Each structure stands twice: as C-alpha cells, then as structure tokens.
Amino acid sequence: MEKFERLLLAEEAEAESRLAEHREGISEVRAARSDASADDEHDPEGPTMTQEWSQRSAVLADAEHELADVRRALARLAEGSYGVCERCGKAITVARLEARPTATLCIDCARLITH
Numbered sequence: 001m002e003k004f005e006r007l008l009l010a011e012e013a014e015a016e017s018r019l020a021e022h023r024e025g026i027s028e029v030r031a032a033r034s035d036a037s038a039d040d041e042h043d044p045e046g047p048t049m050t051q052e053w054s055q056r057s058a059v060l061a062d063a064e065h066e067l068a069d070v071r072r073a074l075a076r077l078a079e080g081s082y083g084v085c086e087r088c089g090k091a092i093t094v095a096r097l098e099a100r101p102t103a104t105l106c107i108d109c110a111r112l113i114t115h
C-alpha cells in the first residue's frame with residue numbers, strides 16, 4: 001500500500017497547489033467585479049465577469065472535492081481500511097486503485113450505485 005500512499009500524497013500536493021491557484025484567481029475576479037459594479041451596474045463587462053466567476057467557482061469546488069477525497073483516502077490508509085469496499089467489505093482490486101486511488105467502492109458496488 002506504500003505505493004498508493006505516495007500516489008495519494010502526490011495528488012494531495014497537486015490538488016492543494018491547484019486550489020491555491022484558483023483561490024487567487026477568484027479573489028482577482030472578485031476585486032475586478034466589485035470595481036465594475038461600483039462604476040455602473042450595466043457595465044458591458046458584467047455578464048462576462050459573472051460567467052468567469054461561475055466557471056472559476058465550479059473549478060474551485062471540483063478541486064476542493066478532489067482534495068477532500070484524497071484526504072479521506074489517506075485517512076483510510078492510516079487506519080488500515082484503504083482498499084476495502086465501503087459497501088460490501090471486499091477488497092478493491094489493485095488495478096482499480098491504480099486507476100482511481102481515491103476509490104472507496106469495489107467495481108461491482110460502484111456499478112450498482114451509478115446505474
């Protein structure tokens with residue numbers, strides 16, 4: 001399982017830096033947006049800003065979600081329940097974990113839940 005710990009730690013670092021980057025981007029948009037609305041509510045830049053804002057928020061939410069998943073997986077690794085299906089208690093295959101290190105369900109349960 002050491003291999004997965006390395007993998008997850010790398011993913012955690014990656015997600016953290018992505019999150020920091022997006023947070024920075026969001027405060028820039030926020031600053032630009034409040035400038036624009038102070039000037040004129042019907043600023044032609046308005047809709048574009050809003051669009052960019054919601055795009056960035058979505059990306060940020062994704063990154064936060066991913067980071068939470070990775071941290072949960074690391075916690076499971078620490079307590080020894082990593083790689084065990086949360087639903088049926090069977091081992092999740094290594095191939096599946098390699099493809100998706102944050103998987104908490106075996107392939108059969110994941111199929112049951114998503115279909």
Ligand SMILES: [Zn+2]
Pocket residue numbers: 085086087088089090105106107108109110
């Ligand atoms: Zn299962």
